[in-house]
Amino acid sequence: MDQLCRGMLELGGADLQLNGGCLVRHLERSAAGGWDLLDHQQQRLGVADWLVLNGTLLAHPRCQALLGWSEPPLQPLVRQLGDGLLEQAAAAIASIECSPRCALMLLIQPPLAEAWRRLPFRLLSFDTAAQARWGLSRLSIQPLEDGRCVVVAHSTAEVATLHADVIGSRSSVARLPGVTPSLQREQELIEALSAALLAVLKPWITSPALEGAEPQLMRWGAAFPEGPGLPSRLTLCPQSRIGFCGDFISGPGFGRIEGALRSGEGLAPRLLAAMGAAPG
Ligand SMILES: Cc1cc2nc3c(=O)[nH]c(=O)nc-3n(C[C@H](O)[C@H](O)[C@H](O)COP(=O)(O)OP(=O)(O)OC[C@H]3O[C@@H](n4cnc5c(N)ncnc54)[C@H](O)[C@@H]3O)c2cc1C
Incomplete structure (x- = not known):
């Protein structure tokens, strides 16, 4: 979606000066x-x-x-x-x-990506009972043109609140002065969300399909107002x-x-x- 903002800023012409970062x-x-x-x-x-x-x-x-x-x-x-x-x-x-969310992001390489690309859906929204069971609220599968596949699993607000002190080491907030992410707690949460994801997708997806997926954790303390x-x-x-x-x-x-x-x-x-x- 940031492409949308970039496009609109371009419409502003050469007089528009952008300062960011x-x-x-x-x-x-x-x-x-x-x-x-x-x-x-x-x-x-x-x-x-x-x-x-x-x-x-x-x-x-x-x-x-x-x-x-x-x-x-x-x-x-x-x-x-x-x-x-x-x-x-x-x-x-x-x-x-503000309601918080954690998200597990995976980049699956070929040929393992094939199993993900074959899934009969691209977006899964969890109803209340499913959220309570798996601690996930949404799953999105995004195939890339080069054969890889991006998978994003969003936690529920409850899971994110429970792990409020876990900051994704690659989140923008982790770069701020005074903020020190705990790599061990982050890894534990990544493993818990990966296990929930595999439980949801069984039998379509099994654990080898996560190999080399470079899991990342993102945390939004104020994901949704x-x-x-x-x-x-x-x-x-x-x-x-x-x-x-x-x-x-x-x-x-x-x-x-x-x-x-x-x-x-x-x-x-x-x-x-x-x-x-x-x-x-
Ligand atoms: C996990 C997740 C999934 C979502 N899925 C969807 C979806 O499927 N569909 C949908 O419509 N919406 C979705 N949303 C919501 C959507 O992302 C937001 O509604 C939208 O981005 C809000 O735009 P905004 O411009 O108000 O704020 P933001 O996108 O948050 O932009 C605010 C910008 O200001 C910058 N900023 C803030 N404070 C400062 C500061 N002090 N100094 C410098 N920069 C600052 C921030 O870095 C940010 O770039 C999702 C949100 C999350 C977290």
Whole structure:
């Protein structure tokens, strides 16, 4: 799906400058009434007249447990700016519950991939009883053109909660300062999810079909937001020059890509109008 974002950014033309690959750790008010974005060493990453946050990390208390931050980075600004709309938005975001997931990812090489490619389905959604039995919620099989096959097995929220302290060593969060993944716990969880997968797929798939599959574990502490989410009337705070979009905005497609896209579409014209009306 990231191809979709890349394509849309390309439509922005040559004037659009893209900066990425770095976590914004601190937010400050700029001298011009906009925003300064800083990394964890307080180095300035960028300056913005208006800020749009498309994730909740900088405004949600989960950053405290996840990354050991003392409070959400937006919170001191909320206290300082005296913007009632921003106060309501920050409170609504802070109250959003998030459901976690772990995912086991396998890359099966030929000729073992054949057994996976022959499976009579590409996507398996587990009902409540099946989730309770196997601890899995979804299985996706994606054949690649070169004969290999990608297999992704998602845990249930319960399994992910039980293993909340296990971080995939290749997850982006594992690269953050202060985060030390436990390789042994990760391996144990990989083995538990692999065993559940084999139990589900017996007799189509047997354990040799996992050989050389380079299993990886991904963990999303906030994989899916739970409703109702941030009301759209709170997604733009002109006084503070900040807007919000993403799958946590209430409306059709909430918690999915559709909701994220719609929220951006909904915010854009209001943001442009507010930017046009703002002094300076
Ligand atoms: C396991 C799993 C399976 C899913 N399956 C489906 C599916 O089948 N169909 C579907 O429609 N949806 C699915 N979803 C949901 C879908 O991925 C999300 O709804 C969608 O990605 C939300 O888009 P977004 O732009 O709101 O947020 P994101 O995709 O999370 O994008 C936010 C971006 O902001 C960046 N970011 C956040 N904070 C900071 C910061 N402080 N500094 C720098 N960068 C930052 C993040 O790195 C990220 O790139 C799935 C999600 C998960 C976890």
